[in-house]
Amino acid sequence: MEVAILTVGDEVLAGDTENTNATWLAGRLTDAGATVARILTVPDDRQLVADTVREWSEAFDAVLVTGGLGGTHDDVTTDAIADAFDRDLVVEETVREDVIATVAAYRDENPETVEAHDLEIDVDAWAALPSGSRPLRNPEGLCPGCVLENVYAFPGVPGEMRALFEEVADEFGGDAVSVTLYTTQPEASLLDAVSGVREQFDVTVGSYPAVEDRNRLKVTGTDSAEVEAAADWLRERVEVVEER
Numbered sequence: 001m002e003v004a005i006l007t008v009g010d011e012v013l014a015g016d017t018e019n020t021n022a023t024w025l026a027g028r029l030t031d032a033g034a035t036v037a038r039i040l041t042v043p044d045d046r047q048l049v050a051d052t053v054r055e056w057s058e059a060f061d062a063v064l065v066t067g068g069l070g071g072t073h074d075d076v077t078t079d080a081i082a083d084a085f086d087r088d089l090v091v092e093e094t095v096r097e098d099v100i101a102t103v104a105a106y107r108d109e110n111p112e113t114v115e116a117h118d119l120e121i122d123v124d125a126w127a128a129l130p131s132g133s134r135p136l137r138n139p140e141g142l143c144p145g146c147v148l149e150n151v152y153a154f155p156g157v158p159g160e161m162r163a164l165f166e167e168v169a170d171e172f173g174g175d176a177v178s179v180t181l182y183t184t185q186p187e188a189s190l191l192d193a194v195s196g197v198r199e200q201f202d203v204t205v206g207s208y209p210a211v212e213d214r215n216r217l218k219v220t221g222t223d224s225a226e227v228e229a230a231a232d233w234l235r236e237r238v239e240v241v242e243e244r
Helices: 020-031 046-059 077-084 093-109 111-116 123-127 158-171 187-200 224-235
Strands: 002-008 035-042 062-066 134-136 145-148 151-154 177-183 204-209 215-221 240-243
Touching: 002 020, 002 046, 020 035, 020 062, 020 158, 035 046, 046 062, 046 077, 062 158, 077 145, 077 151, 093 123, 134 158, 151 158, 177 224, 187 204, 187 215, 187 224, 215 224, 224 240
Parallel strands: 002 035, 002 062, 062 151
Antiparallel strands: 134 145, 145 151, 177 215, 177 240, 204 215
């Protein structure tokens, strides 16, 4: 299963917000056996988001979009996904009720804040989703997510994104398996071993610098026996101090 991750937000591109969502999603998807084929961050540009979603929905098995959901002026993702599939925005009653309940709970818990700022919420703006999409109720916040065909949209707040992903986590998988070997050898001394294992086995091998003066070699493939054979070949040629 090939998956692409699209992060939306001017604040991410400006460096004001760290893109932990993409890293976390990539790790969860890889652990499930899926292959993350693309990770991209784009600004809050409705047309650009729509074009990217439309292109990627045809190119990959699934597209995960985070950020830009909601009812504020710069939240364009929901509209963009609707544009990508030529859908209207609609408000389902169950979604509206969930948003109303969330707002009511916030008012009860923060009466002074609500009164001080004369807080009013446009419920329909927060509850609107592309027609035909599957709503994902948000147990951690106000904004719902949704699934439309093979596109999954999550809020950008990390806690909310993770909670919504857990609702659909079992929809992602694949045959990819990997073994990671850690070594104290200098990275330059690993070149022959990396080249050799790539030539002899049907796997991909990445060589990466790591913390605590250890480098790591990650062997990935779709045949677990082939991956293990490649890892064994490397173990005979590299001073392995730890593996996962």
